[in-house]
Amino acid sequence: MSRQTVSNALVHPERLKAPTLEKVQSVIAELGYRPSSAAQSLRSQRTGxxxxxxxxxxxxxxxxxxxxxxxxxxxxxxxxxxxxxxxxxxxxxxxxxxxxxxxxxxxxxxxxxxxxxxxxxxxxxxxxxxxxxxxxxxxxxxxxxxxxxxxDGAAGLRDATNHLFAVGYAQGGYLGWPFGSSIGDERRRGWIEATTASGRSLGPEAQAEQDLDAATDAAYDLIEQVGRGGAIACASDLLAMGVERAARRRGWVPGRDVGMTGIDDSSYAGMLKLTSVSQxxxxxxxxxxxxxxxxxxxxxxxxxxxxxxxxxxxxxxxxxxx
Amino acid sequence: MSRQTVSNALVHPERLKAPTLEKVQSVIAELGYRPSSAAQSLRSQRTGxxxxxxxxxxxxxxxxxxxxxxxxxxxxxxxxxxxxxxxxxxxxxxxxxxxxxxxxxxxxxxxxxxxxxxxxxxxxxxxxxxxxxxxxxxxxxxxxxxxxxxxDGAAGLRDATNHLFAVGYAQGGYLGWPFGSSIGDERRRGWIEATTASGRSLGPEAQAEQDLDAATDAAYDLIEQVGRGGAIACASDLLAMGVERAARRRGWVPGRDVGMTGIDDSSYAGMLKLTSVSQxxxxxxxxxxxxxxxxxxxxxxxxxxxxxxxxxxxxxxxxxxx
DNA sequence: CTGAAAGCGCTTACAG
DNA sequence: CTGAAAGCGCTTACAG
Incomplete structure (x- = not known):
């Protein structure tokens, strides 16, 4: 079996007739041969x-x-x-x-x-x-x-918002970041689009920096505005965690009394059983x-x-x- | 300048006299020359x-x-x-x-x-x-x-426990995983060693699986046992998060009313301002x-x-x- | 299909 | 210090 044929089997298998190709391939499999990537790199001037x-x-x-x-x-x-x-x-x-x-x-x-x-x-x-x-x-x-x-952050928020309506929450509010961040504005747009498309009017909304205490404080008032049976779509898992904490502080059960969704499906979203959107x-x-x-x-x-x-x-x- | 000399300058600089070496090095720096790693790999049979x-x-x-x-x-x-x-x-x-x-x-x-x-x-x-x-x-x-x-998990818990005593908490309890996990037992040993070395008797302890609800429930009783002014060293950040939640549920302020420490310095430890131990x-x-x-x-x-x-x-x- | 050759860019041993 | 050579393991072009 010539060196040329083996090389052809690997690089240009179409140049060989089927029986030869198969023979080469079976020997390759048997020996566990794999071309040296260093030599290939040197030859091709590509490292892969x-x-x-x-x-x-x-x-x-x-x-x-x-x-x-x-x-x-x-x-x-x-x-x-x-x-x-x-x-x-x-x-x-x-x-x-x-x-x-x-x-x-x-x-x-x-x-x-x-x-x-x-x-x-x-x-x-x-x-x-x-x-x-x-x-x-x-x-x-x-x-x-x-x-x-x-x-697609807008699509993520659309899906989250539609889901909140689909499972029966009466009203959908929004907790986002301060206006002016491109990603934040895009996510908020998704919430607006889904709400409007469902024929509802926009629920209450609030803004907070990406900080747990700030989010919790903002959410404390916000969930009162949506009321029991309402839900809050959030621009991030951290903000959703703030909503969860605000609910607990009021003695409300997350999910039952107020719904919430985050974004990114981070480790703490799983821990807190937060619905989220996975990148x-x-x-x-x-x-x-x-x-x-x-x-x-x-x-x-x-x-x-x-x-x-x-x-x-x-x-x-x-x-x-x- | 011969190929040999350049190679020596890179691999065996001691073989060259100082002025030659410097000349080679300055040209190398000027051209931004770096030996091709593919060629080096092929030669040395090492990929680096x-x-x-x-x-x-x-x-x-x-x-x-x-x-x-x-x-x-x-x-x-x-x-x-x-x-x-x-x-x-x-x-x-x-x-x-x-x-x-x-x-x-x-x-x-x-x-x-x-x-x-x-x-x-x-x-x-x-x-x-x-x-x-x-x-x-x-x-x-x-x-x-x-x-x-x-x-060294034992050292981590020793440091955390000593810190809790040093800042003035009256008593130090422990929230760990169920006995029998090697890592968990090692961390608990650190808590025991530090407590004993400080001349105190062991505070109350409890066990919970690595699950937030389980940790929160276990911590709810545990913090009542250590009482206001006490602290809980935990086997993980998640368990410490459970203590934090239990404190909030009781209306206690984490830090002020009850101290807590975790392990791993995870993202949520920072978010929740949990003292932790960084690997x-x-x-x-x-x-x-x-x-x-x-x-x-x-x-x-x-x-x-x-x-x-x-x-x-x-x-x-x-x-x-x- | 085979076989012999060339070259990718290094490092090393060797003669000068 | 220089210069010419060898070889690491591949792929490709080429003559048979």
Whole structure:
């Protein structure tokens, strides 16, 4: 069996006749042969690795999403014939230092970036360096960049609000963040759309920062306004936790006396039996890896960014019969 | 400047005279040259990568630790001249399938493993395959394996208990898990040791499963036993959260009327202002990477496993003046 | 289908 | 210090 034939069996199986191919494949399976990735990398000038920066700092809220996303990337990598290299440039001079290092040492071919924000220097640096990348989260302030995927927060709130009406709550209020945050405003829009589409008038609403005491205080008054038998859709799990605490403080049973929903399906949402909306991290990871793969093959960028619909996870906090 | 000299400058700088070395280094810095890791891997038969399996499933409790640990590994990798490849063998036939794949494709030289448990097939498989590894967490049931590091839970509870006494709580009770869990028993031992060493008698204690309602119910009676001005050291943040809820249910202010401490410094500990004990993930990641590095160099395994002391993070829940 | 060759970029041993 | 060579394990182009 020539070296050429084995290589063809792996790379261009269509060049071999069926019986030869099968013979080669069975021997490969028997010996457990796998081509050396180092040699393949050297030959192809591709590493087959995608870099993903993990930041040490970060709000609890953010980490609740980034960890599942990291797992999702690692899971989906196999299907894209690549693996994920995580890195963290603690104490770096510039936000792109870690990226420069990875590229120069040719450890990765491309990056998935997260936590994009206004004025983020990474997209521009990566573009200039000619390194493919795709972002988890919109690339704010750069409408020309379309290689991103994000969660459809409006759809999440629509689903949560519709669910609250469907299980029989009389009125649906809203606890959100102060106006002006893009993500917060989008989620609130979902609540408005679902309420309006159901033919109801908007319930009472309030705003609180992403802080438990502030949320609890705001919710204490708000749940009195919706009254027993009403429900509150929230812009985050933390705000929903505030509603839960406010209910307890009034002696109301969450779910039975007042319903509530959060967003992100964080660890404490499960602990508190809060209905929430689970971010479609696996779908997003798969999509983003597909994007960088296409860019590596020289394909064009997508027409536009992609929004993915999260999935409702119902728990006792939105069950009037609790 | 010969290829040989440049290579020597990087690998054996002591072979060059100072002026030559400096000249080479300045040119390297100017061009931003970094040796291709693919070529180095092929040559050395080492990839310079350490694999780390991320599991999709897992309790919220566990994920609160594994994510910071993953970040710590990525941060510490630079110092060990390696990088971290995360993988996840979702839908694998056996728990070692992902490991086999990574080794056969020669993507990594070694592994860091977490979530070791009794009957875990991974250590035996890795030993048989001759692949170096080190574990975050004791390798239960295999006292012969010493390549592990873990958190000293007894020290954590000692520190928490001593702190509660130091800030002036009259009595220190304990809320733990049902007896028989190794980690739980170790943490309880820390509470007993600190209490005894302070010359006090043990305060009241209770047990609850790692479930919020169970913890809240158990804590409701327990805090009445310690009384106002007392405090409860807990085996986990979730149990401490139960104490916090029980205090609120009684109309007591956490910190002022009853103190409480948790373990792990999870996201919700910060949200609820719970004093907790932060796992030394960075120290552990650094130690474990050092271990696998030594094994790769052919060094002997350590004499014994290593326990690292966690760090107390004080917040309002253990402040009588709140 | 086989077989011999070339080259990806390193590191090392060796002769000068 | 230089320079020429070898080899790590692949993939590909090419002659047979």
């Amino acid at each position: 690795a995608v870099g993903f920066e993990l930041l040490a700092i970060g709000s609890a809220n953010r980490n609740e999403i980034i960890y599942p996303f990291t797992v999702a990337l690692s899971e989906m990598a196999i299907g894209h014939n690549c693996h994920v290299v995580t890195f963290s440039a603690a104490g770096a001079q510039s936000p792109t230092e870690g990226y420069e290092d990875m590229i120069r040492a040719q450890v990765v071919d491309a990056f998935i970036i997260a936590d994009t924000h206004k004025g983020d220097p990474r997209p521009a640096w990566l573009d200039k360096a000619g390194v493919p990348y795709a972002a988890f989260g919109r690339v704010w302030g750069r409408p020309d960049i379309t290689s991103w995927a994000d969660v 479609p991290v696996t779908t997003i990871a798969d999509y983003l890896l597909g994007l960088v793969h296409k860019r590596l093959e020289g394909g064009p960028p997508p027409e536009s960014g992609a929004l993915f619909r999260p999935a409702l996870v119902t728990r006792a906090s939105s069950d009037p019969n609790t | 990568a350490v694999g780390f399996e991320l599991l999709a499933i897992g309790s919220a409790n566990r994920n609160e630790i594994i994510y910071p640990f993953t970040v710590a590994l990525s941060e510490m990798a630079i110092g060990h001249n390696c990088h971290v490849v995360t993988f996840s063998a979702a839908g694998a036939q056996s728990p070692t399938e992902g490991y086999e794949d990574m080794i056969r494709a020669q993507v990594v030289d070694a592994f860091i493993i977490a979530d070791t448990h009794k009957g875990d097939p991974r250590p035996a498989w890795l030993d048989k395959a001759g692949v170096p590894y080190a574990a975050f967490g004791r390798v239960w049931g295999r006292p012969d394996i010493t390549s592990w590091a873990d958190v 030394p993930v960075t120290t552990i990641a650094d130690y474990l990477l050092g271990l696998v590095h030594k094994r790769l160099e052919g060094g002997p395994p350590p004499e014994s496993g290593a326990l690292f002391r966690p760090a107390l993070v004080t917040r309002a829940s253990s402040d009588p003046n709140t």
